[in-house]
Amino acid sequence: MKKVLLTVLLGATGFGLYAQKLDKAKDLLGKKKLNDAKTEIDGVVAAEKTASNSDAWYTRAKIYAEISKDSSLKGSVPDAREQVLASLKKYTELEDAREKDPAKRYMAATLDGNAALIDVYSGYSKDGASFYNASNYNDALTNFKKTLETFDILYAKKIVPMALDTTTTLYAGISAEKANKPEEAAVYYGKIAEAKAKSDGFVEIYKWLADHYRQKGDVATSQKFSALGKEVYPQDPFWTGFDLEMLSEKGTKADLFKKYEDVIKENPDNHIFLFNYAVELYKEGYNEDVTKRPANSKELINKAAEMMKRTLEKKPDYANANMVMGQILYNQGVDVNTENKAIRPQGGTKLTPDQLKKKEELRLEVVKKFDEATPYFQKVVDLLDKQAKLKMDEKEILKNALDLMITVNEEKTAQLESKRNAAELAKKAAEVKQYEADIKKLQDQTTAFTEKFNNVDRKH
Structure with missing residues (x-):
């Protein structure tokens, strides 16, 4: 019994010792003795008994935040801001595990006005902008990533109401794109599109994503972003043409023809859709070698002729349509x-009257x-x-x-x-x-x- 009591007392003494070291680190921080404060707090969080103390980790974040802003010290601790972010992540992780009531979490940070968190967000954001303006897109991307990591903590703690830092996400995407990292750019642009964000120029983000995944051969994801773009920017004519072009390149003919039918129903007076549909039908149904034509060749060709006639009803002076119909x-x-010509005499005999009749009918x-x-x-x-000047394709048609x-x-x-x-x-x-x-x-x-x-x- 005495042995157990002694062990408990020794443990309490050890914990009290590290509590004193934590208080000392706070005191040194208050006196701006940042190097000494750093030494003390690193010892506290490294110790097994206090490594799970959320207050220690928040204090560490504050100390490193001050170092990152001190021009005489930050050179000797180049990763100071990274340490702030790491400490804040650990702090929130421990608070989440310690307190089940969300209202009682993060009290130390709340009482402190979340200064460390806001400082690190602001610092990364400013550095990202500086690198971006200097055309150093790799370092800009790195800092914008850290900015977004910090923003995620701000949102998790309900310090900011919105789930997406749209501006930083945009610049992270642009930086990645300019740094020739399209896959990373797609991640950040994708977050903007999935949030259905709308602002000046944002339509290009949806178009970029749709085209990016089309080039990768990912039809489903391309269609997803095309659909989002059409939902957010329904008046832009890009979407319909893009979807048709992509299905023509990457999709099945059945999907392409169904899309044309839907598009023509939505745009019954658009002669271009009718014309392109006719061309696609004819390309699928016709081959100079009859043996290579599909089983439904006649149906496809007849449908192509029907669509081309409808095209000419809408636009009789459309040279291309007249050419293809002809x-x-x-x-x-x-x-x-x-x-x-396939009806020929066999074995030196003459054509029969029925064969002659058939040839005349065919002629x-x-x-x-x-x-x-x-x-x-x-x-x-x-x-x-009659035109004085023709384009190359018009000359070819003529x-x-x-x-x-x-x-x-x-x-x-x-x-x-x-x-x-x-x-x-x-x-x-x-x-x-x-x-x-x-x-x-x-x-x-x-x-x-x-x-x-x-x-x-x-x-x-």
Whole structure:
């Protein structure tokens, strides 16, 4: 029994000794004997018996805070501010464990006006700004990070009401971006976006995030920030175009087409969305090699033609749309012509009457498709050829339109020549005369188109 009592008394004596050292450290702090105060307090927090004393850790934060502001001392203790922050973190951790009632926590800091905490926040913030203004973005980022760490403690202690230090977070993101650390920039910008912060220029943060994750191939996260941007800045036209472009690059065709359907419902008068949707449908449905087309190729191509016609209803003078509509019809004619050429005599025998009938039907269908395509190509020529100056892509469109009109006329001429030859053999003079007139007309047109084709670059 005596032995146990003696041990308790020895423990009490030891604790009392360190309590005296804590009081001494406080006294030295009050007398501005900061080096001595630092020695005393470091001994207190290093001792096992007082390492869990929250008051000791707060006192240590105050001492190091004073050292960080003393021009004659801070050079010898370069990590003084870091020690303040570390001590404050330990202080809050111990207070949280010691007192279950939040109202009774952090009394020492509260009575002190949270001076140490505010000092360290202000110090890191000022240094961050100084490094930023000097274009030292790595050190700026380091200090802004520490500023935010301190802010988290301020918020946890309910000293500040807001959960996000928007300005510091913004500059941390900018510093990271300028320091070529995009992943860190994304973390800080992401906090701003997730808080749905809105201010002058903040729309660019949402755009940056959406594009950053698109480039990484993270479609879901990109869409998340695009959706947040659209929610906060609904009038900005960027979002719809961005989502469509991203799905075109990274998403599935099913998702892309569904998005187009939704966008067109929301923007029924926007001819660009209709045009781009038609192009995407056609790209998916058409391949020069028929064997490489998808099973639903016809449905896709027909839907593309429908969307392109709707585009032209909204904007009849849209050269691109006229060109693509003409190409769709022209390529359908080429497909039919390919089918026609595949019907050939086998083994030296002649074509059967049914085969001859089928070839004539297909020939007429080719001509029909080419005739349908021609007005669209002609519209391109009418729109662009009269302009004094064309952009490079407009020159290309005009030349393609003329080239296809030449090809169409040459094909129709070949068809008529075949018919004329057949009529001559049958001695049908009236038909021969009409065929020759039609051939002459097509040849004259072809010559005119060829001259225009050759003059595009010189004229424009």
